[in-house]
Amino acid sequence: MSRHHFRPMAGPTPLEVTPATAGWRHLSFGVWALQEGEARTGQTGGLEVALVPLSGELEVQVGSALFHLKRQDVFSELPSVLYLPPASTYQVTALQATELAWGGAPAEGRYPLRLFHPPEMRVEMRGGGHALRQVSHILGPHLPAERLILYEVYTPSGSWSGWPPHRHDGQMGSLYLEETYYYKVSPRTGWAIHRNYSPEDGLDELLLARDGELILAPKGYHPVVAPPGSNVYYLNYMAGEALCEQRATPPVDEPEWAWMRQDWSGQPMTLPIGQK
Secondary structure, eight states: TTTTOOOOOOSOOSSEEEEHTTTSSEEEEEEEOOOOTTTTEEEEETTEEEEEEEEEEEEEEEEEEEEEESSSSSTTTTOOEEOOOOOEEEEESSSEEEEEEEEEEEEOOSSOOOOEEEEEEEEEEEOOOOOOEEEEEOOOOOOOOOSSSEEEEEEOOOOSSOOOEEBBSSSTTBBBBEEEEEEEETTOOOOEEEEEEETTTEEEEEEETTTTTTEOOOOBBOOOOTTTEEEEEEEEEEESSSSGGGGGOEEEEEEEGGGGGOOOOOOOOOSSSSSO
16 A cells, blocks of 8 residues: 555544655644544644534634534535644534545744634636536635645545645745645445656656545645546645745646646547448
């Protein structure tokens, strides 16, 4: 199994990745699975942290502030996202069975505690043809944070995302950003294919992503395809050298595929072949 591919474990912490375990510098990510009535305490330390409910209902106590978050599931509605500055202590209490994602990155504390609601989030239909997908900017560059950027991406059955392939690893003039892909698939028996490749240093891996699995994009390009019959969601946490407004800097496309932004049809062949 690739060191960039993580399967969930049983228990209250199905997934957890730190800079040390990921082999990078900035980004931490994890998932908590809480049963009804269960409570858990966290501390942000020197990180800014964003909490994203994936399903269920919960309360988050931060000092004297109490926040209520609820979400049926990722395929039904956008989330509310709770942003926590450094040096925050918080307690999560599940009002029903809950799955909660969290992620953090080093920060100085420039921005306050804040709950972002769906009307503040930009929803974009990106690409076209067989590369049409929805990108929800749930903590996008238009919303205040120091390093963190969060997207939710929906790739319909038979479609591609992350296309044309792009990079944000400091190569070819791009900014350096680390990125996690947390997958949900409908139906749960479905799957996606995730490719990480970087021609400069020999990285080339083709990974099978199933429901509830995590894949890291450490460098290079990282497109995703949903086979027919599998509708694919992934949650991206990103963080790196981009600060505040710099988070809006776009990635760099792979030169061989950049032309597709002008022709999303992909120039398909005409069938049948070899018949008059």
